[in-house]
Amino acid sequence: MMGLPLTSLILIASLVVLVLIAVLWKLHTQKKPAAAPRPRSTVQQTPRASAGKVQEAAPAASAAAQIEEVSILDEVEIYLSYGHLEQASTTLRWYVDHHRGDQEQTRRLLEIYLALADVDRYAEILERLCEHTAHAGVDCREDIFAGLQLDPQNLQLRVLAEALLGMSVAAIEAELVQRRPQRADSGPTLAHNALAEARQNLEQAIVNPEPFDLGDINLSGFNAPTDKSQGREAESPGPAQDNRPLLVGEMSLGALDEAETTVVAGIISPLTAARQLRAAGQDDVAERLLRRNLILDPRKLALHVELLELLYQRRQAATYAEELLYLYLTLWGAGAALRHRLLHHGQQLGAHPLWSELDGIDGNEHRLAPLAEQYGLYVPITAIPISSPPLILEQIRRDNIIVAADHDDSILHEFNQLLDYGQVEEAVSLLEMATIAQPANGDYYAPLLEMYERMDAQDRFSDFIQAVLAADTQPDEEIMRQMFDLAERLQRRTRHAI
Secondary structure: OOOOOHHHHHHHHHHHHHHHHHHHHHHHHHHHHHHOOHHHHHHOOOHHHHHHHHHOHHHHHHHHHHHHHHHHHHHHHHHHHOOOHHHHHHHHHHHHHHOOOOHHHHHHHHHHHHHHOOHHHHHHHHHHHHOOHHHOOHHHHHHHHHHHHHOOOOHHHHHHHHHHHOOOHHHHHHHHHHHOOOOOOOHHHHHHHHHHHHHHHHHHHHHOOOOOEOOOOOOHHHHOOOOHHHOHHHHOOOOOOOOOHHHOOOOOOOOOOHHHHHHHHHHOOHHHHHHHHHHOOOHHHHHHHHHHHHHHOOOEHHHHHHHHHHHHHOOOHHHHHHHHHHHHHHHOOOOHHHHHHHHHHHHOOOOOHHHHHHHOOOOOHHHHHHHHHHOOOOOOHHHOHHHOHHHOOOOOOOOOOOOOOOOOOHHHHHHHHHHHOOOHHHHHHHHHHHHHHOOOOOOOHHHHHHHHHHHOOHHHHHHHHHHHHHOOOOOOHHHHHHHHHHHHHHHHHHHHHO
């Protein structure tokens, strides 16, 4: 027999060695599970030992929750370190909503919202903080005005200022003007923003000169069940407290006829009467009462909200949309947070063409009057000329003589003398102080507006508008329209500079 070559013998030997190694490795791995049976045997304990295991589960779960909380706050730290404020606010908001007592993290979330200029969420968290005794007083006041400086028309912050600080609308405006930073080096962009804000406030004062009534606004009813089977009490908010004990008690009020409704509405406030009627199941009577009083007092925002809540709970989408348009017409660009929230509730009732119209109305308030006319709603007569600039009369003089030299008013005489000596700043300051002291005196506006335009003093004119609107008395409508027209011209000039 012929012997195998040396190469073949080497290959055969190598294969035999590999097979032996594979067999040994398999035997080694099969021994490992048998060598470690301890975890499996600990599960099969006596009943007493199992009970002890359950008792240890609660501390373990608590420790796990603490680890989870720490990891969430660590996640916030990471987001903040990289400047991702949006993600940090979302994560921290989840934590704060589940840990209402953690004032430190709630305060931190408030600061993040302020940095993001998210004034609506800022106001929501601030209201929660101000209800806590540890955050009352000066801190709450400073925080309210910190938010109002970003969004002066935020209704939720204004309600807080009125309810917690006892401030009137005029006092809020005066403090905002006082807190307004000096903008000497602010550049054209900030000057444009300040002038746009002042112009919007002036437009609001022309369209609806009476101040808003921000009291008794309650939005909690929009979150209440609307199923009639769940009971009327769950559907409607409880009656507001009234200082007259005649109609306040523990017993529910029975159904009232028309005469009784009129008597009750004369004794207590219309808002309280409407809530009593709703609690008694008389929604139709309450709706008529609210609509009648809205004609008499359209600036009472709580009446609007109460009527919208009633229509929302009755699922009347079309009627809700028209009433919301009426509220938009009343606010005329103010109260963005309130408007958007009520619009969102309306969209939940179903499709309606007004939703898209109202969603894009900010900055285009001139479209409100045609919409109201289309739906047959009342349009304030003063709202129409705002959208038609040619109707505004221009009465500011264009010659070199601002005030006649023989004018018998001592303030105007001194104003002329200061101008003759080249003291322009002093002359303008003199007229500003005289006008703000007597806003109803129309003699000082024409020369003062002329000086603002010649000096291109956008910032100064913005502050002057806010001061006039915050005063107890207002100039007549003709002067207000002259101020509005000048603000529009200066705003266009600033826009070109940008």
